Amino acid sequence: MDADTSTDHYTIRSPFAHTGLLCTKNVAEDLQRLASPYLPLQPGPSDPGTWRVASHATPPDGAVAESVTALGEVAVDYAVDHTERTLFHLAPRGDAWVTQSLLRATRAIHRSAASRRGVLFLHAGLVELNGLGVALVGGSRAGKTSFIMASVLNGSGVMVCNDDVSLTVDPVAGPVTGTGWPRSISVRLDTLDLLFGPERARSVVTSLSHPANETLPSLRASGIEQHGTALIYPWEYADLLGTEIGRSLTVDAIVHLSLADEPTDTGFSPVPPTGRGALLDRAVLPLPNKHLNIFGHEPDPAGLLRTHTALTALPTFRFRYSFRDVRHEVDRLADLLRDQLSP
Structure with missing residues (x-):
């Protein structure tokens, strides 16, 4: 009590x-x-x-x-x-x-x-990468969290959200705006090892305050999550990385992110306009909440269509990166996007 x-x-x-x-x-x-x-x-x-x-x-x-x-x-x-x-x-x-x-x-x-209200929810993180608003799209274990954390540590990134970004478009002015939500950040333990070294990573994990961290090791023991995970509150994330967290951001580009099995499998390629819609649809969340959907969520079709159309008009790319070289890969993507989006 x-x-x-x-x-x-x-x-x-x-x-x-x-x-x-x-x-x-x-x-x-x-x-x-x-x-x-x-x-x-x-x-x-x-x-x-x-x-x-x-x-x-x-x-x-x-x-x-x-x-x-x-x-x-x-x-x-x-x-x-x-x-x-x-x-x-x-x-x-x-x-x-x-x-x-x-x-x-x-x-x-x-x-x-x-x-x-017609907001579209996407399985994606949102980061300001060297001044560009980049939606990093991908399912679980696609490498979004590792990439965003590495971008912040490199000094080139500001996180708005790690996952489940909400997107709207101004019907008059036209830009797509991504907004984050307060939710804990699920981080692979080997990501913490990679970014901070094993000793500091262990210290970080023991300092975390999310109550579910007491039970999450069962996922690793059962084989469901082979790498092990920890839940980090946004304020802990900001303290750990010495950064601020943004609330919203104009989206300038969409990047469909994935992890390469081998360094030779890395790659970057534009997605043609004809292929963007189907690729985007695979990442749209059908429900606004993962677990607690008791408050009604009938979407506004006109708003969803307007946002979907604006998203498919944005420059869109695939980026497959090497997990072990993530900090270098952050710089590589930033350079590639700057080259592609320069006037």
């Missing part, structure tokens, strides 16, 4: 929605740090009729049970009162899990609202 369970009201806002929080002061302070710079938190109650997320509160008898389990993590239990539009966190207890649970639920509400 937490030492202080007295709760207060807070509001979180985004361009798509605002939601209420009912939680302790300690949880609110931790959540504000985790949500920055994406979702600002302010003291005070939200407007009537908006969704609220509550901890240390008893749900009514008619609330519907919901349980969410991410791979390698413990189950998180909620109860949902649809009439009063309130989601209650039930378990596990302890400030670390309560904070993580409330952040996930708040993010899910706002991403669902964004989906109804």
Whole structure:
């Protein structure tokens, strides 16, 4: 049981929605740090009729049970009162899990609202690479996280998000804007070894505060994740790399990223306009949230089509890189993009 369970009201806002929080002061302070710079938190109650997320509160008898389990993590239990539009966190207890649970639920509400506004969600990271906004598209284990971290360490990159970027296009001015969301960053352990050396990498892992890091080693032991992973909160990522995190960025180019099996398999090639749509569709997320999709997410077809059309008009490339030489490969891609996109 937490030492202080007295709760207060807070509001979180985004361009798509605002939601209420009912939680302790300690949880609110931790959540504000985790949500920055994406979702600002302010003291005070939200407007009537908006969704609220509550901890240390008893749900009514008619609330519907919901349980969410991410791979390698413990189950998180909620109860949902649809009439009063309130989601209650039930378990596990302890400030670390309560904070993580409330952040996930708040993010899910706002991403669902964004989906109804025509926002397109893409399995991609977004980084400012030597002044260019680059969407790095690829599925799990495509090397996005390793590449983005290496770009920041090289001094040429600023991360907006590591994965699941949301994209919109201004119907008048036309540029595509990518926006990040507060979510933990899943990093391969051999990426940390490669970038920092084994000794410092071990120190980094033991210092991390995400509660799921206590259970994630089971994925490596079971063979599901052969390299092992750790979850890093955005503020820990910023501290580790000595950087700031951007909230949004104009997208100048799309790069479909993959890892080469051998150094001789690396390569860079433009994607012709006729092949961009099908390649992009493979990375579009059909749901705005990986696990907690209970808030409605009926997309706006006109907005999605407008964004999809604008994305396929952007310069698009394939880049296959060598994991072991990632810091050199960051510089190589930056040079290639500068050559391709120069007026």
